[in-house]
Amino acid sequence: MLTMFEMLLPLILIVLITLPLIPVFKGKKSISTAKRRMLTHVCCFFAILLVSVFFTATKAHAAMEGAETTVSLGAGLGYIAAALATGLSALGAGIAVAAAAPAAIGAFSENEKNFGKSMIFVAMGEGVAIYGLLISIIIVLMKL
Template identity: 50%
Template sequence: MTTLAMVTLAVALVFSILIPFGVFLGGRRTKGRYKAALGTNVFLFFGTLLIAAVVLFGGGAPVMAEAGAAESAGLATGLGYIAAALVTGLSCIGGGIAVASAASAALGAISEDQSVLGKSLIFVGLAEGVALYGLIISFMILGKLG
């Protein structure tokens, strides 16, 4: 990976973190401010993702070799890493959505009847299992690559 590509990617990552905070913190806290901060965050996330894809597939990807072997990483290895990242990320997003729904319902049920605490914790734990399954699958994908 060239130095220019590494610097460009690092700058894009730093800006994708700092600019949404600036948009969020600037001005009054209104509904439009939250939408602007979310829109900026999404735009910069996908912009950084696009820059990373250009660096990765633009021929500037680092060559991965084992102990002096002249073995280079191919397209399948890169796609394997992308698949592992997507599996982990999407399963964590799904698990977060499931925990948000289950936990809010559990809090409502517990506030009405204290005896349902055990059952509600089981449902929240099952929702968290989705993220763990994605993590296990990504470890299996990474195991095949290495």
């Protein structure tokens, strides 16, 4: 069971990381300062994330010392593969749609007949995410 400290600590750390970014979002800081602050805060966020995952994993490992484990290493790696398939395909689809959608809007604004053709390219970018989701579902179902 989590204690109150363990539940509030990540929330407090995230608030402490995001508070210095408020002047950047309000426009009171320059762009170079904003880039530097953003890079520092992203690095701090991932460092805190890694530390919290490490402490959670060691606590879970200590709790499972006396218990019998039923999940094998292969099943665990399969779940990680499913998560990576979904996450990376969604990231790729986001990049594809970010490039195709403005071009589709530009083509539609020039000629209304280009709407169907341009939406096909946007849908093809979204198809990448659906394929990744299907692959991850297949991986998870094979592990059951």
